[in-house]
Amino acid sequence: MLKPNQVVSGLELWQWRKTAIQAAITADISPMEVDWLLLTIANLDRLALRLESFKTWPRIPIELSLTELDHLWQRRLHEHLPVQYIAGTTAWRKFQLTVSNAVLIPRPETEILIDLAVAAAQGELKAGHWADLGTGSGAIALSIAEVLTNATIHAVDISPAALTIAQTNAENLGFRERIQFYQGSWWQPLEALKGQFSGMISNPPYIPRDTVLTLQPEVVKHEPHLALDGGADGLDHIRHLITVSPAYLSPGGVWLIEMMAGQAETVRELLENNGNYSHISIHPDLAGIERFAVAYITNCN
Numbered sequence: 001m002l003k004p005n006q007v008v009s010g011l012e013l014w015q016w017r018k019t020a021i022q023a024a025i026t027a028d029i030s031p032m033e034v035d036w037l038l039l040t041i042a043n044l045d046r047l048a049l050r051l052e053s054f055k056t057w058p059r060i061p062i063e064l065s066l067t068e069l070d071h072l073w074q075r076r077l078h079e080h081l082p083v084q085y086i087a088g089t090t091a092w093r094k095f096q097l098t099v100s101n102a103v104l105i106p107r108p109e110t111e112i113l114i115d116l117a118v119a120a121a122q123g124e125l126k127a128g129h130w131a132d133l134g135t136g137s138g139a140i141a142l143s144i145a146e147v148l149t150n151a152t153i154h155a156v157d158i159s160p161a162a163l164t165i166a167q168t169n170a171e172n173l174g175f176r177e178r179i180q181f182y183q184g185s186w187w188q189p190l191e192a193l194k195g196q197f198s199g200m201i202s203n204p205p206y207i208p209r210d211t212v213l214t215l216q217p218e219v220v221k222h223e224p225h226l227a228l229d230g231g232a233d234g235l236d237h238i239r240h241l242i243t244v245s246p247a248y249l250s251p252g253g254v255w256l257i258e259m260m261a262g263q264a265e266t267v268r269e270l271l272e273n274n275g276n277y278s279h280i281s282i283h284p285d286l287a288g289i290e291r292f293a294v295a296y297i298t299n300c301n
Helices: 010-026 032-041 046-051 066-079 083-087 108-120 139-147 160-172 188-193 217-222 236-247 264-274
Strands: 006-008 060-062 089-092 095-098 128-133 151-157 179-183 197-202 249-258 277-284 290-297
Touching: 006 010, 010 032, 010 060, 010 066, 032 046, 032 066, 032 083, 066 083, 083 089, 095 139, 095 160, 108 139, 108 197, 108 249, 108 290, 128 139, 139 151, 139 160, 139 179, 139 197, 151 160, 151 188, 160 179, 179 188, 197 236, 236 249, 236 264, 264 277, 264 290
Parallel strands: 128 151, 128 197, 151 179, 197 249
Antiparallel strands: 006 060, 089 095, 249 290, 277 290
8 A cells, every 4th residue: 555645635635525426426336435535545534524524624645646546536437447446455354455456356255264264273273384375465365374373374376466465465464474475376386385284275266257258347347357267167276276285285184265156066066076075065155155165185195
């Protein structure tokens, strides 16, 4: 996240807000996005926005000039640029994360993966090595590092630009010593630790290729397709993780992933047919949709 390096008057910001809210309503975008943006980049509080008391303030530090802000807001209106990319930050669990179009914007439902990991990580699994494969912004790795305080977290991503964001977040949030970062494909950079992992957690690309282009324009136009495209049926990367992970996880090690609605039974079958997994369970998101799979390694290849 940028540091405030501009100053505007309250009146200027009030005028911009008023115009931006009207434009949002016209474009069928929630006007709440305008206030979220000002809360984030101008550090205003909700009461000041609601009462419009900031209108009389002589100086308000802001991270973008009004010209830059308006340019980006026009892109929000006309190009569907996500508001999180305008601000360069988003909230996830208790963290404020830096984001850019090099990474997916972390979704609230993915937070359930962390709760499932905490529930699964009993006894010796609370320590040792844990892998976050396809780390993106680093949201999962950071959360695992926070809750599994005796574990060493290994965060992998194939995108150098995504890793830069993840490392920035680890640095900003004080987890740089707890998380090791690797550029590469899935388990490949971690070959030296084969058979030693207590757990693996991943939110891999799982959208069928033909479906990617039908997603919301904010997603299609701006979020990285590399982090969305799961192949013809959306399961290419999940199949790979099911096949390869037993060689890296220790006996009893836990395997957790997020998946798309409608994929649960196929993922369960793939895990069962592999022969290396036991205690397979499927878990719903907050809307009741089966979105997460948890399994344990019974033996190593």
